[in-house]
Amino acid sequence: MKPTVHDIARIAGVSLATVDRVLNGRPGVRGVTREKVEKAIASLGYVRDLAAANLAKGRTYRFTFILPSNDNSFMIGLGREVEAAMQRSPVERTRIDIVRVPAFDAPALVAALEAVGSAPPDGVALVAIDEPGVRAAVEKLAEAGIAVVTVVSDLSGSARHHYAGIDNIAAGRTAANLMGRFLSKVDGHVGVLAGSMMVRDHRERLEGFLSVLSEDFPQVAILPVMEARDDAAAAEALVRGALRRHVGLNGIYSLGAGNRGLIRALREVAPEKRPAVIAHELTHSTREALLDGTIDAVLNQDAGHEVRSAIRVLKAKADGLPVLAAQERIRIDIFLKDNLP
């Protein structure tokens, strides 16, 4: 039988009320008595029954998700996953609020973080922008005892408790490794299509990509980075131009969004002349492109996993419980046309 508070009281020779005071850090217990109780807790191996505790407290975890009001497939999907989690809320004793802020707008994000503080929830999840003001706002929340988790994009050196997202440097390195092998004995030019170098995840992907390519595949030449601001039309124009200018362009790494434009440009090229292409995020269009051979590999982060992981971690932090690191690691999915889900 699992030990209960009653057992602790009996073993420690104190009353239930005292046990309760110790367990919940309430005042009014002498040091000696507190130690007696703690010894009993340890010797019994007592673990609080969270289900019963939450029932008694009538507790519902309140979490706020701050999401960029972006219109690319990935962010839309992320929003949908949060909404799906809201649907499950009553069952899971959680209440989730979504706050939308303009994309890439640090001041707006800071304002949203500060607004959250006025009616403080148990935890906050945000797609971070790597900027001092954001860091400060996050620190303030953490100091107020609110659990903070970054999703998709991290906030380095900040007080956030957890990051639910992929290692973007590793993603870039992986892309380079695949690209180098896909090109194989052929030395040629590789182009990189990015959203913006202002965004941390894009910078990191590029960093990882370039370092592995120069280390392990020095025969490959890299063209200047094309910045398309995650915009399909801009991407299309840039890629079309690059394909025309560089006949030896036999590899493209698209590390941002806006892949629809990339795909349109690629489809204008005869299949046997197409470069090896590696892109990010599995969406409707990248999936189609994988299947018809326009794209060779897609690196993906599972938005559903990120959201569910963020919620699990926020819950654990709110309860002061440890997190299962292995379970919460967000993996870099590599999709070829043969292992599509």
Place this chain on the structure above:
Amino acid sequence: MKPTVHDIARIAGVSLATVDRVLNGRPGVRGVTREKVEKAIASLGYVRDLAAANLAKGRTYRFTFILPSNDNSFMIGLGREVEAAMQRSPVERTRIDIVRVPAFDAPALVAALEAVGSAPPDGVALVAIDEPGVRAAVEKLAEAGIAVVTVVSDLSGSARHHYAGIDNIAAGRTAANLMGRFLSKVDGHVGVLAGSMMVRDHRERLEGFLSVLSEDFPQVAILPVMEARDDAAAAEALVRGALRRHVGLNGIYSLGAGNRGLIRALREVAPEKRPAVIAHELTHSTREALLDGTIDAVLNQDAGHEVRSAIRVLKAKADGLPVLAAQERIRIDIFLKDNLP
């Protein structure tokens, strides 16, 4: 506020006892009354508070894991993950028992399944052997209302409720896709190292591998399959022999266990002359081999995820709840040296 049984009683104009009878399928309720209650439940959107229900019932879920007493790294790791779950048992209101059976021994597995029936748990998880006797035993358990989940290796066309493992055909296809690209313009010979063609997952991996290779990379010749019975020494001898006989051997797909032997044989070859190698399961030795370039890619199934998923599904089935398919999909991890966890 979430609706409770009291709300149902009030709305339906019946007593709490009647609501309880309807909710728990107890007898003694007229059809008309039952309908009134069910209408109230639907209109309120009532969902039973599982935490409170389990508390009241004093319920602990009892699950039995039937695992092969295999000594390869993967199965040892799987066992460890189940043990880790047992550690968490008290918190999760579960009690997990492990039953070990000799590996690849269908009669022993059948006996274990039948023995389980004598003190029936709420659910059973097993590493299936694809055999009629096993299928029959599983069907008997399912008929007795016990949730059955296969782990790692599935039981096709059986009554099992769920399979927590990877799609092995897709894994083989993925390996072939990677292999074809790693070989690139070079046409040559590819060798396949398997454990045993008696095991379903190995057969399926081979099937997927061969079909993609012949479809998409017809210039690649495939040597006869080497069966090493998941034994390191046997694998070492077979691979060494193949490397000696076929100078043009520039690809090896190892779809079973016993990779230590494979790696030993490969290390005798000068690095620049080594074939492209794709293996299964990330273990200490395959990780080392990835890092030093002996192996190029490792396909992996995360044993921890499989175990946790199996438990979640067993719980859901025991409660008659739906499972989140997206969450329970076990993914084929592709590891290169750059995205190792």
Place this chain on the structure above:
DNA sequence: ACATTTCTGATTTACGTACCTCAAGAATTA
């Protein structure tokens, strides 16, 4: 030794559900 403050015990109610008993009413059968 007194008042005062700080601890501690005993007891109670509550959370939402399960499950039990007892009694009374309704419907059915003999």
Place this chain on the structure above:
DNA sequence: TAATTCTTGAGGTACGTAAATCAGAAATGT
């Protein structure tokens, strides 16, 4: 009509914890 069964209501206890009240006991200060 009486006897019998079937339905339903009313009420209670339990699960393990939280949180509150109130009354004593112990420690502290004066």
